[in-house]
Amino acid sequence: MDRIDRRGFMECMAWAGTGLVWVATGGVLSSRVIAPAAAAEAKPGSFSFVQISDTHIGFKGQANGDSTATLQQAVDRINALQPAPAFVLHTGDQTHGQKAGAFDTVAEILKSVKTERIFYVPGEHDVFLDGGKEYLGRYGKGTVGGRGWQSFDYKGSHFVGLVNVLKYKGEGMGALGEDQIAWLENDLAPLSSSTPVVVFSHVPLWAVYPQWGWTTEDAGRALAYLRRFGSVTVLNGHIHQVLQKVEGNVSFHTAMSTAFPQPAPGSAPAPGPMKIPEADARRMIGLAEVTYVPGQHPLAVVDATLG
């Protein structure tokens, strides 16, 4: 592996309710409760972006009677950020089971987000009914071959959005497929190993809990192309809770849903919407803000669980 002299590091902040922030500083990953306004700490060359996930518009049940309202709350939260995030990533499951009109509702609500652009990757709920026809019709433009995956650069960082829900069959897990993995290899090839890379996809690219399908079967092949980089951050959704793991220079985070929480891996007979008291509900749904700060710090190698 190349010796990297200058590495960036990511501060990942996720909150809901009173708020929770994770800060990676000097190799130690820690969390603390914050007020949203404290999240902004402008440093030269730094920027922030927001991840939202699993908005599940169309879901209605005891776990959340109004997933449209909770998405609107998330948007209000984003719009209160100072400075505004450079962009927003939506890591999938915009809709709940492709309910009629749900994509329109999401698009309408997200119009009011104060940011330059929103990038999307699909969740299985967005594509299972029609193999991605509607989703790609709306969001495929500008992606590789109109197939939904994409990459872009922002202030020296390289962002890659991957699709791992279109081969979601039989074996019970997400998959990227040959074409996408081959594309990824080529996409990353020209980059210097010191380029910070952020990868986002719906289903976790690490084995969170394969028994519930919370993994991507061929993620290892994609990650093999990422290991040479000094700073890799992988942002996923799907499991509706914050989990994180660090493997070498690769840091994995999963985001909360804006709609409803799911049980911790293996803590219940099955995954699915978790009914919780109204007073607690807002602490278990939310969004994530990620701040990139240029620096000399190596990335943390720490496993952490959240209580």
Add this chain to the structure above:
Amino acid sequence: MKLVAGVFVVLLAATHVGAASSAAVGIEKFKFTPPALTVPVGTTVTWINHDEETHTITSANGAFGSTGLGLDDTFAQTFTRPGRYEYFCALHPHMKAIVIVK
């Protein structure tokens, strides 16, 4: 939108349609119950979803399939040929089950 329960004939074989019978499969806590159902030819199997989460009945070989079933939604399928019909939930593919038609 309430899903319309459709009755779809997998393979038309008019001469083999047996006496009309019916059977039910429940979906609860991310499981099909019973996971293996054996029925005579001509049986209409009706699935009902008792979970808040959306599920589907999706044939492993594409022979039949439902749209997303919300809470209390149903889907019915008539089996007119003997065989082993494996199916799963397209949203939660670890949910697998089989209808055996004799």
